[in-house]
Amino acid sequence: MEIWHNPRCSKSRAAKQRLDDEGVEHTERRYLDDVPTAAELDEVLTKLGKQPWEIARTGEAAYPATLEHDRAKWIAHMVANPILIERPIVIDGDTAHIER
Template sequence: MIQIFHNSRCGKSRDCIAFLEQSGKEFEIIKYLENSPTFNELTEIIRKLNIPPLALVRQKEKIWMEKFKNTIMTDEEIIQAMIENPILIERPIVISGENAVIARPFEKAIPLI
């Protein structure tokens, strides 16, 4: 089943949900701000995205700028920072099986549907 990591306050995320609804495919909405992924779950998502952890971080978020910018961090520390501060996770993330994309714009999710 298709999953989308969704933030209801994000217009891009809402656009992606509308696109998924129009596709007619079943999908699961994961409100990651309410239920932060575990370390292993986020590590698995990053593997499916085939990106380094830092590429999943919203580096312009206030919390990143205040607490982490210009700090040398390991991949594990970056993942832990996202778990503790899920607002830092880029969105929306669409996952289908072993494949995942950051759907900005939502059209990037087309190959997964």
């Protein structure tokens, strides 16, 4: 199990704490420092059953309000601006979910 984590985010900290408290073995990926590749983000989006614009943080300055809904373009923009990726994302094998 892996958690894409931002320690500055209270929801991300709470999700990580739950995993720790429950003794769930996991790896922590601080995705702002260890940015996912386009292929990794695409794979996680597939596991989530979401499009990139569905998990984008709309309140961020880098949010591309005028970018067409083209999956590849959005993924490239999110890889270049990982702050846009909603967090935390917990990945467990073939599934993933956003811990909100």
